[in-house]
Amino acid sequence: MSNQRTSVAILNRAALTRRLVERLKHDEAVIAGIGNANFDLIAAGHRPQNFYMLGSMGLACPIALGVALAQPRRGVIALEGDGSMLMMLGSLATIANMRPTNLTIIIWDNGIYQITGKQPTATAGLTDIVAVARGAGFAVSEWVRDAAHFDALIDRRFEAGGPVLLAAKIDDEPGKGRQARDPPLIRRRFMEGLGASRD
Amino acid sequence: MTWSDTLLQTLKDNEVRLIAHVPDNVLTPLIKAVAADNYFVSVGATREDEAVGTATGAYMAGLRSAVLMQTSGFALIANALASLVVPYQIPAILVISERGTLGEFNVGQTLVARTMRPTLEALGIVHHTLTDQSTLRFILDSSIKQAFTTQAPVAFILSPLLTGGNPAAHAHLV
Numbered sequence: 001m002s003n004q005r006t007s008v009a010i011l012n013r014a015a016l017t018r019r020l021v022e023r024l025k026h027d028e029a030v031i032a033g034i035g036n037a038n039f040d041l042i043a044a045g046h047r048p049q050n051f052y053m054l055g056s057m058g059l060a061c062p063i064a065l066g067v068a069l070a071q072p073r074r075g076v077i078a079l080e081g082d083g084s085m086l087m088m089l090g091s092l093a094t095i096a097n098m099r100p101t102n103l104t105i106i107i108w109d110n111g112i113y114q115i116t117g118k119q120p121t122a123t124a125g126l127t128d129i130v131a132v133a134r135g136a137g138f139a140v141s142e143w144v145r146d147a148a149h150f151d152a153l154i155d156r157r158f159e160a161g162g163p164v165l166l167a168a169k170i171d172d173e174p175g176k177g178r179q180a181r182d183p184p185l186i187r188r189r190f191m192e193g194l195g196a197s198r199d
Numbered sequence: 200m201t202w203s204d205t206l207l208q209t210l211k212d213n214e215v216r217l218i219a220h221v222p223d224n225v226l227t228p229l230i231k232a233v234a235a236d237n238y239f240v241s242v243g244a245t246r247e248d249e250a251v252g253t254a255t256g257a258y259m260a261g262l263r264s265a266v267l268m269q270t271s272g273f274a275l276i277a278n279a280l281a282s283l284v285v286p287y288q289i290p291a292i293l294v295i296s297e298r299g300t301l302g303e304f305n306v307g308q309t310l311v312a313r314t315m316r317p318t319l320e321a322l323g324i325v326h327h328t329l330t331d332q333s334t335l336r337f338i339l340d341s342s343i344k345q346a347f348t349t350q351a352p353v354a355f356i357l358s359p360l361l362t363g364g365n366p367a368a369h370a371h372l373v
Contacts, residue, residue, distance in 0.1 A: 031256070051259070055282025059252035062244070066256025066264065069217060069240055074260075090245030094253075098242060183286040184350075187259060196261030 003143040005109075005128050005169060013108045013170045014040045016150055017079070020106070021045060023154050028075035029067050029194060033060035035115045037079040037108060039175025048193025052179040052186050058088035061095060061105055068100040071194065075102050075158075082109040082123045089132060095163050096137030104157045105133075107167040114172055133165040144168040202332055202361050203228040206294070207236075209339040213347070215265050215292060216240055217257040219250035223269035225296040225362045230267065247272035248279040255289050263347070265292035270299050270312045273354075277318050280352070285322055290346040293354040297328070301359040302368045319354055326354035329361050 013036060021044040024030070031051045032041040037060070038052050051067075053060060064078035085092075085107050095103065111124030123129055133141035140160045144150045150168065157164045180186065191197040200208070206229065210218070218233045219242040220226065233239045240262070244250035247268045254264035268276075273295050284291045298305075299312025319326045325345070327338050339355065346353040359365075 029260070053283070054286070056248075056252065056279050059248065059255075059279060059283060062249045062252030063256035063259075065242070066217065066219075066253040066258070066262075067260040068256075069242070069253075070257040070260035070262035088246075088249060091249050091252075094242065094244055094249065184288050187287045187289070191259050191261075194260050196259060 003145050005130065005143050005167070008143045008169050009146045011144065011147060011150070011168050011170050012173060013037070014043060014173065014176055016147065016168055016170070017041055018044045019147060019151060020077070020154060021047070023151065026075060027193070028077055029064070029071070030077045030079065031060050031064040031067065033057070033078070033080040033084045035081065036175035037081055038179055039177045041079060041177070042179045043175065043177030048189055050193070051190045054181060054183060058084050060084065061088060061091045064103060064105070065091070065095050065098060065100060067194070068103040069098065072100070072102055074194070076100070076104070078103070078105045080105065080107055081114070082107060082111065082129060083113045083121045085129060086122055086127070092133050092136035092138065092165070100163050101158065101161050103163045105163070105165045107165065108170050109167050110170045110172050112172060114174065118172065130165065130167050138163060138165050141165040142167070201228070202335060202357070203232065205332070205335050206339060207232055209336060209343065210265060211238060212340065213263070213343045215263040215343065217242065217254060217262050217264035218267060219244050219253045219264065220267035221247050221250060221269070221272050223267075223296045224365050224367065225357065226267050226269070247275045251276050251279040251284060251291060254291055255283055255287070258289055258291070265294055267294045269296045270315055271308060273315050273318070274311045280322055280324065284352050285324070288350040289352060290350055291352040292343060292346060293352060294357065295354060296357045296362065297359065298365060301364060304368055315356070324352050324354055326356060328356040328358050330358045331361065335361070
């Protein structure tokens with residue numbers, strides 16, 4: 001029996017991001033969406049395989065798909081907020097149909113546009129992002145029950161042989177870190193981290 | 200060779216392998232050929248900004264990429280260009296089938312088309328309007344190479360003068 005969004009624990013983005021990064025042992029690429037997904041990724045400690053967006057709201061999952069298709073042997077993780085994901089729901093359909101087995105999407109769902117003044121998102125109402133992903137064609141789309149369940153889902157993410165979406169209900173604690181606002185540097189370090197730099 | 204054969208061959212010659220696209224009538228032969236050729240990774244996107252994101256990710260992971268779209272779709276990507284492609288210095292290859300001119304029947308297309316070149320100019324994106332098969336190969340090949348060597352995007356606008364335009368427009372003109 002799968003978990004429902006109304007029955008799972010309210011978790012903390014910074015804590016889950018740290019747990020995720022601690023479990024990454026194979027130079028996995030992590031693409032973080034704008035705002036708090038970014039801030040908590042940098043707060044968990046910079047890695048050469050991290051990509052930080054500045055603007056382009058909604059594009060974390062499409063960018064991660066491109067990375068996953070280019071390097072099918074590398075694990076790729078997109079971290080995205082509920083508001084950003086709602087802006088680009090169509091990308092879930094694209095990703096499901098491209099079937100990148102190495103791609104995992106993690107949605108931090110607090111039901112608010114946290115950075116712009118805590119306005120409610122559709123997930124505070126009737127919209128269930130896990131159900132949306134299932135409808136888009138994701139074979140694995142799960143609500144995170146608690147922190148231990150998060151660890152287990154991360155460890156098992158390749159077992160079903162397709163892209164995976166995990167969604168965690170989180171609190172409204174603001175992100176802690178601040179990334180360098182130097183896009184060419186972010187790109188260059190990321191490309192070097194992926195072994196894709198030409199020089 | 201047709202214009203689409205030349206374009207595809209030039210992409211291949213420059214090792215541009217991931218092609219993200221949103222459909223357009225004029226682009227049909229390109230999209231079909233990409234899907235039928237194992238050299239290419241064909242990504243059918245739901246929106247043009249999504250396609251730009253996927254092309255950007257692929258490039259950063261070592262797979263050169265291009266985006267195919269129509270004029271109206273270009274109008275959806277200003278933010279992706281201004282906050283991702285241009286500041287991050289991504290050599291995005293943008294191929295835009297031009298509607299809104301030379302026999303357009305849809306007033307919305309004529310209006311949105313007028314935003315395209317001013318947007319490209321405002322963002323300082325190099326763009327070429329391709330009208331002639333005789334110069335096509337040179338412009339494409341040299342500009343794609345320039346994009347990758349200078350870490351800058353380039354836009355190729357496929358004029359109806361080159362492609363013959365949207366077949367539906369001809370039906371409306373008779």
